[in-house]
Amino acid sequence: MTLLAAVLLAAFVVAAAAAVAAGLAAARARRRHRRALDERGWLLERERQAAASGxxxxxxxxxARELHDIVSHNVSVMVVQAGAAREVLAASAADVPPDVAGALAAVEGAGRDALKELRHLLGLLAPAADGAEEHFEPQPGLDGLSRLVDRIAFAGLPVDVFINGEPRPLPAGIDTTAYRIIQEALTNALKHGEADRAEVSVRYAERSLRIEVLNTGPARPARRTAPVGTGRGLLGLRERIAVYGGDFDARRRFGGGFRVRARIPLDAA
Structure with a gap:
């Protein structure tokens, strides 16, 4: 082998070794990059799940706080009425069987015990941040729908309301849930600024209450009509409706806009 051939062979070996080393280094860099991406994706998923859980x-x-207020308000009224009736009977000159006064006293005492337990349970489920005493107030219901619609319209989103069926009194919890569904749907339509009009439909069926909130907006491709529901507000609505075993669906509409539908059973309430 001539000297030139030996030099060329050595140069080729060095170049090949350098190429192999560079290839291995690049492969290791790609693996590190993939691991970093996988770890970042895992962390983002963990954060998303933590945010959703929160x-x-x-x-x-x-x-829990709203149901506590609803129940506490009604029990408070019962306690006051029972106590007032007992005092009226005690001051009355009529001959009242002693069992009646005893029954009213039992109702009053049971009501006060129930209020104490409700305060204790609420402290476990949703403690007040400032430790202040709770104030029991009736939560909003569908009787406040017109005021809600007026506020949304004043903020810039006209709303048409349609009531189907014969309106009738609803259990307080369902009444509040129905109001919150409409409130959240209209607030989202107003907040995201794409809707130019909204429609609210409330249908009193025989065994259920059905709510639909539609809003119009810029046209969207058909593929965007898949169900959605990862927002915190929508998660909250699902939780509310799940309390009563109802159904909930929220999705973008074909041609633009958004639709929220809910069905709340009334026969199991």
């Missing part, structure tokens, strides 16, 4: 927990606490 939103669900916060909404459950809010539901």
């Amino acid at each position: 939103a669900v927990a916060a909404e459950r606490a809010r539901i």
Whole structure:
């Protein structure tokens, strides 16, 4: 082998070794990059799940607080009425069987015990941030729908309301849930700024209450009509309706806009 051939062979070996080393280094870099991407994706998923869990927990606490207020308000009224009736009977000159006064006293005592337990349970489920005493107030219901619609319209989103069926009194929890569904749907339509008009339909069926909120907006491709529901507000609505075993669906509409539908059974309420 001549000296030139030996030099060329050595140069080829060095070049090949350098190429192999560079290839291995590039492969290791790609593996590190993939691992970094996988780890970042895992962390983002963990954060998303934590945020969703936090939103669900916060909404459950809010539901607990609202149901607590509803029940506490009604029990408070019962206690006051029972106590007033007992005092009226005691001051009356009529001959009242002693069992009646005893029954009223039992109702009053049971009501006060129930209020104490409700306060204790609410403290476990949704403690007040400032430790202040709770104030029991009736939660909003469908009787406040017109005021809600007026506020949304004043903020810039006209709303048409359609009531189907014969309106009738609803259980307080369902009444509040129905109001919150409409409130959240209209607030989202107003907040995201794509809707130019909204429609609210409330249908009193024989065994269920059906709610639909539609809004119009810029045209969207047909593929965007898939169900959605990862927002915190929508998660909260699902939690509310799940309390009563109802159905919930929220999706973008073909041709633009958004649709929220809910069905709340009334026979199991």
